Amino acid sequence: MRKIRIFDTTLRDGEQCPGASMNKEEKLTVARQLARLNVDIIEAGFPVASQDDYEGVRLIAKEVRGPVIAGLARARKEDIERAGEAVSVAERSRIHTFIATSEIHMQRKLRMSRDGVLEAAVAAVRLARQLTDDVEFSAEDASRSDIDFLCRVIEAVINAGASTVNIPDTVGYALPGEFGELILQIFNRVPDIDKSVISVHCHNDLGLAVANSLSAVLAGAGQVECTVNGIGERAGNASLEEVVMAIKTRGQFFNADTGINTQEIYKTSRLVSSITGMVVQPNKAIVGANAFAHESGIHQDGLLKDKRTYEIMTPESVGIQMHKLVLGKHSGRHAFKNKLEELGYSLSDEEINKAFDRFKHVADQKKEVFEEDIEAIVSEEVYRIPEKYVLKYIYVESGSDKTPVATVELEIDGKCVREVSSGDGPVDATYRTIKLITSASSHLRSYEVKAITGGTDALGEVTVRVDEGGRTVVGQGADTDIIVASAKAYLNALNKLAYRNRR
Numbered sequence: 001m002r003k004i005r006i007f008d009t010t011l012r013d014g015e016q017c018p019g020a021s022m023n024k025e026e027k028l029t030v031a032r033q034l035a036r037l038n039v040d041i042i043e044a045g046f047p048v049a050s051q052d053d054y055e056g057v058r059l060i061a062k063e064v065r066g067p068v069i070a071g072l073a074r075a076r077k078e079d080i081e082r083a084g085e086a087v088s089v090a091e092r093s094r095i096h097t098f099i100a101t102s103e104i105h106m107q108r109k110l111r112m113s114r115d116g117v118l119e120a121a122v123a124a125v126r127l128a129r130q131l132t133d134d135v136e137f138s139a140e141d142a143s144r145s146d147i148d149f150l151c152r153v154i155e156a157v158i159n160a161g162a163s164t165v166n167i168p169d170t171v172g173y174a175l176p177g178e179f180g181e182l183i184l185q186i187f188n189r190v191p192d193i194d195k196s197v198i199s200v201h202c203h204n205d206l207g208l209a210v211a212n213s214l215s216a217v218l219a220g221a222g223q224v225e226c227t228v229n230g231i232g233e234r235a236g237n238a239s240l241e242e243v244v245m246a247i248k249t250r251g252q253f254f255n256a257d258t259g260i261n262t263q264e265i266y267k268t269s270r271l272v273s274s275i276t277g278m279v280v281q282p283n284k285a286i287v288g289a290n291a292f293a294h295e296s297g298i299h300q301d302g303l304l305k306d307k308r309t310y311e312i313m314t315p316e317s318v319g320i321q322m323h324k325l326v327l328g329k330h331s332g333r334h335a336f337k338n339k340l341e342e343l344g345y346s347l348s349d350e351e352i353n354k355a356f357d358r359f360k361h362v363a364d365q366k367k368e369v370f371e372e373d374i375e376a377i378v379s380e381e382v383y384r385i386p387e388k389y390v391l392k393y394i395y396v397e398s399g400s401d402k403t404p405v406a407t408v409e410l411e412i413d414g415k416c417v418r419e420v421s422s423g424d425g426p427v428d429a430t431y432r433t434i435k436l437i438t439s440a441s442s443h444l445r446s447y448e449v450k451a452i453t454g455g456t457d458a459l460g461e462v463t464v465r466v467d468e469g470g471r472t473v474v475g476q477g478a479d480t481d482i483i484v485a486s487a488k489a490y491l492n493a494l495n496k497l498a499y500r501n502r503r
């Protein structure tokens with residue numbers, strides 16, 4: 001069986017989707033989980049884009065072991081040197097350099113001739129090879145490029161030392177049969193093509209990113225670039241979980257496999273969704289809330305007789321355990337610590353203590369604590385940035401014939417401030433009061449609430465998006481009281497803004 005390499009670009013292309021930006025601590029958390037998922041390559045960012053990007057890539061290169069750590073660079077000297085510097089501390093590093101090869105991009109965007117582009121591509125790969133042995137080249141907008149020219153470029157960059165050549169469908173224009181044919185043509189026409197791994201990077205503008213990627217695998221591609229939950233520019237990228245589970249479920253058809261530890265898929269999906277605030281639609285394949293839910297009586301009857309009647313893969317194979325009850329109010333610190341380890345978290349004693357205090361509080365309020373609740377507690381208590389604003393007290397009065405009034409007390413740099421304000425509803429009153437105390441100039445763009453597990457005593461999880469100065473941050477909060485969860489989510493966003501502005 002052929003092994004298909006999984007190149008994850010959640011932290012680079014995925015992070016480019018509006019409102020999904022992550023700080024470097026959040027990127028590191030995602031990268032660690034991608035290593036547990038056992039992806040082959042993590043594209044950690046675009047180091048020349050900003051100081052934050054550079055530091056994020058460098059931190060991941062330094063801390064994360066297992067996957068190759070890649071940094072993106074245009075075919076320019078300063079980009080390549082910056083990317084090389086950022087990934088140099090990795091166990092195994094890759095520089096991923098690119099330039100566009102389609103007429104529209106060359107003429108309109110780059111204002112360069114074909115020969116100029118070819119020269120720049122070769123020079124970029126040569127320079128990158130001086131900094132690392134592992135160089136990937138991408139022909140941006142390959143699917144809309146003239147195939148003769150594209151093949152010339154591919155031949156030249158392989159000779160210059162590119163060990164991976166990526167064929168992106170940058171604008172999501174290709175169709176599956178056509179894209180597979182393009183890959184076949186490249187294999188047939190380019191001499192020395194076997195000296196390099198052919199990769200694909202498909203966008204989902206027509207909803208075909210996964211189909212195009214799989215068609216390319218059939219035609220011989222050995223690497224697929226994808227993102228967790230399919231997040232990315234515009235309509236997103238090929239979704240990692242769909243590509244991986246299609247190859248796994250239909251392994252005989254593809255005569256191929258990936259190295260992915262599929263039981264980590266669901267946890268990775270939840271982590272990325274929780275950190276980016278990009279909610280997964282319920283009917284999303286593999287990781288959506290309904291992906292393994294059977295509603296029709298005929299289906300349920302069949303499943304009871306033999307699961308294979310309606311199930312092509314098991315929820316367990318992607319790490320979904322249907323609301324497994326794990327702990328209750330009498331569970332001790334030891335049981336809690338064991339459960340954290342089982343869930344894949346390796347935390348310091350201090351972090352465990354913080355999470356355990358919160359767990360006790362939650363367990364007092366709801367008798368049954370599920371794995372999802374524990375994940376919410378860890379993401380709330382542990383993966384937190386330093387807080388400028390700390391919620392000390394909240395009291396809200398509301399009713400059918402009453403104007404809601406919220407009293408909120410915050411600790412700001414060690415000092416407590418209390419204010420009272422009214423609003424159109426209890427959440428509005430709370431947010432007005434917080435705004436009054438913090439004199440926030442930011443603008444609340446969206447507010448979403450969902451229950452993490454079933455029942456009216458469930459933890460409510462609130463996600464807000466807050467804009468300030470053209471950038472968006474995501475804030476989240478979880479509590480059995482949704483007004484408290486709402487306050488926490490808003491403060492989480494304001495704390496992220498304060499943390500960002502401090503640097």
Ligand SMILES: [Zn+2]
Nearest residue numbers: 013170201233
């Ligand atoms: Zn892309």
